[in-house]
Amino acid sequence: MESQETLTKQGRPEAPKSTLPQPGRPVPNRAYPGALIVVEGTDGSGKSTQLYLLKRWLEIGGYRLHFTEWNSSPLVKSATRRGKQRRLLTPTTFSLLHAADFADRCERQIMPLLQGDYLVLADRYIYTAFARDGARGCPQKWLRNLYRFAPVPDITFYFRAPLDVAVQRILSGRPKLKYYEAGMDLGLSYDRPESFRLFQSRILDGYDKMVESDNFVVLDGTLPVNKLQKQMRDIVASKIDLKRFAPHAAEAE
Amino acid sequence: MPDHEKDKERGAAVAAEPSLPAAAGTPPKVTLQTEEEAASAFFAAPLPGFDSSDITGTLIVIEGMDGSGRSTQISLLQEWLESEGFAVQTSGLRRSNLVGRDIDELLAKNAVTRLTLALMYCTDFFDQLEHRIIPALKSGAVVLADRYIFTLIARSVVRGINRDYLSGLYAMALRPNLTFWLNVRPETAFGREFRKAQAISYWEAGRDMSLSHDLYWSFVRYQTMIKREFEAVAKRHNFLELDGEASVPTVNKLLRQRIGEQLGIRSTKYAPSSALAHLWR
Numbered sequence: 001m002e003s004q005e006t007l008t009k010q011g012r013p014e015a016p017k018s019t020l021p022q023p024g025r026p027v028p029n030r031a032y033p034g035a036l037i038v039v040e041g042t043d044g045s046g047k048s049t050q051l052y053l054l055k056r057w058l059e060i061g062g063y064r065l066h067f068t069e070w071n072s073s074p075l076v077k078s079a080t081r082r083g084k085q086r087r088l089l090t091p092t093t094f095s096l097l098h099a100a101d102f103a104d105r106c107e108r109q110i111m112p113l114l115q116g117d118y119l120v121l122a123d124r125y126i127y128t129a130f131a132r133d134g135a136r137g138c139p140q141k142w143l144r145n146l147y148r149f150a151p152v153p154d155i156t157f158y159f160r161a162p163l164d165v166a167v168q169r170i171l172s173g174r175p176k177l178k179y180y181e182a183g184m185d186l187g188l189s190y191d192r193p194e195s196f197r198l199f200q201s202r203i204l205d206g207y208d209k210m211v212e213s214d215n216f217v218v219l220d221g222t223l224p225v226n227k228l229q230k231q232m233r234d235i236v237a238s239k240i241d242l243k244r245f246a247p248h249a250a251e252a253e
Numbered sequence: 254m255p256d257h258e259k260d261k262e263r264g265a266a267v268a269a270e271p272s273l274p275a276a277a278g279t280p281p282k283v284t285l286q287t288e289e290e291a292a293s294a295f296f297a298a299p300l301p302g303f304d305s306s307d308i309t310g311t312l313i314v315i316e317g318m319d320g321s322g323r324s325t326q327i328s329l330l331q332e333w334l335e336s337e338g339f340a341v342q343t344s345g346l347r348r349s350n351l352v353g354r355d356i357d358e359l360l361a362k363n364a365v366t367r368l369t370l371a372l373m374y375c376t377d378f379f380d381q382l383e384h385r386i387i388p389a390l391k392s393g394a395v396v397l398a399d400r401y402i403f404t405l406i407a408r409s410v411v412r413g414i415n416r417d418y419l420s421g422l423y424a425m426a427l428r429p430n431l432t433f434w435l436n437v438r439p440e441t442a443f444g445r446e447f448r449k450a451q452a453i454s455y456w457e458a459g460r461d462m463s464l465s466h467d468l469y470w471s472f473v474r475y476q477t478m479i480k481r482e483f484e485a486v487a488k489r490h491n492f493l494e495l496d497g498e499a500s501v502p503t504v505n506k507l508l509r510q511r512i513g514e515q516l517g518i519r520s521t522k523y524a525p526s527s528a529l530a531h532l533w534r
Contacts, residue, residue, distance in 0.1 A: 079351060079352045088380065088384070090302060090379075090380075092300060092425065093379050093383065096372060096379060103366070103372050138301050139301070141421075142421065145422070148415075149368060
């Protein structure tokens with residue numbers, strides 16, 4: 001694979017040792033040459049589709065990139081599955097397990113790749129935890145501390161869709177909502193679709209609160225897919241020096 | 254003892270810890286908490302979904318390095334307390350239903366980074382706190398915790414994880430009524446640990462930290478680092494320090510005296526049953 005070769009090429013700028021991130025300390029801004037693009041939004045906001053299309057665009061262009069998804073580390077998979085099946089998870093342990101999962105991906109993929117001059121695309125990031133675990137009752141201060149080691153994204157796209165649209169997209173596409181997915185552990189309602197709706201509404205509030213403080217780029221999730229994708233590509237191209245991640249960037253420099 | 258009396262005693266114990274008998278060599282205690290903090294059952298923030306107001310039991314923590322005699326003392330204390338009519342629940346590291354076994358596997362495979370491991374241990378801790386410790390305390394039991402957040406924080410700090418970060422993680426842990434620290438020299442602990450399994454494990458010796466290729470020195474250096482961390486937080490967290498080099502009956506007597514005081518047990522006489530007699534030396 002092309003990207004594998006470029007990673008090992010000589011002459012890349014190396015981050016000075018003193019700026020390497022320390023676990024539990026905030027990552028100094030731009031302590032690495034790579035770039036991080038994140039998508040966030042409620043279930044059914046269209047974010048995963050859009051990130052997939054962005055990824056395809058960059059892949060076809062031959063850019064060095066890595067794609068990572070929330071809750072996907074094999075390390076904590078069995079624990080998460082067990083916890084969900086037996087309903088052992090509480091707001092605190094649910095949050096901690098996801099943080100362990102993220103820490104594993106962060107320490108083994110995201111940070112090393114950012115240091116290795118890669119473009120990293122993340123489907124959901126720490127803001128998912130802030131919105132979702134916050135909706136479950138975890139204190140924001142505790143959550144912010146928990147994820148302090150995460151590098152700050154270069155762009156955070158927030159796909160905003162009205163509650164009804166997002167809920168309808170999920171309910172029509174899924175035969176049955178899962179227990180934790182519907183937020184049944186919060187005891188909001190015995191009716192799963194209703195519980196899901198109430199839970200998603202809290203999450204939406206949580207996201208809206210972060211728009212300014214965390215520099216979200218807000219996109220309208222109800223727009224047609226191709227129009228939305230055009231907006232997304234324009235923003236990426238304007239904010240990130242994509243040439244750096246192009247196939248022959250090293251020779252051209 | 255009626256619940257309301259115990260509540261009073263719990264409040265009093267948190268506010269001003271009476272010191273151990275002079276024989277234990279405990280330094281005078283300095284309470285660094287504010288009144289508001291001391292009044293709270295949790296360290297800094299309440300645990301979401303849990304109310305601490307109906308806790309009637311007593312949380313007793315025994316801290317100390319590998320080989321300090323913790324587990325031996327806990328077995329003996331459990332028998333003594335049960336003979337005195339107290340319900341006892343125990344907890345310890347990697348014993349949660351949620352991730353206990355997963356951590357064992359990670360450790361065996363040695364394929365995990367320090368932050369991920371710290372967060373897995375944190376998950377393990379809170380699962381036990383929520384599903385084992387708090388329910389037992391609400392039913393009025395005595396919980397004997399074989400290590401607590403202090404070991405978890407110390408292990409991560411010596412591996413370079415920020416101390417404030419770790420205090421923040423464990424802000425929602427329940428404040429113990431009593432925290433004992435069995436302090437031993439790493440050199441003594443090494444011998445005791447070695448005799449148990451005729452070997453020293455990778456993690457006990459802190460081999461992931463590349464301190465020394467020599468197993469003995471790696472163990473001693475690592476455990477000394479942990480010990481220094483305990484020394485640094487001993488006052489702030491009201492550790493009751495006991496000399497772990499003393500004999501099992503001596504340490505056990507001191508523990509029984511202080512716990513007896515806490516629980517209102519007048520006579521703290523005890524001799525182990527035949528099942529535990531082998532520990533009594």
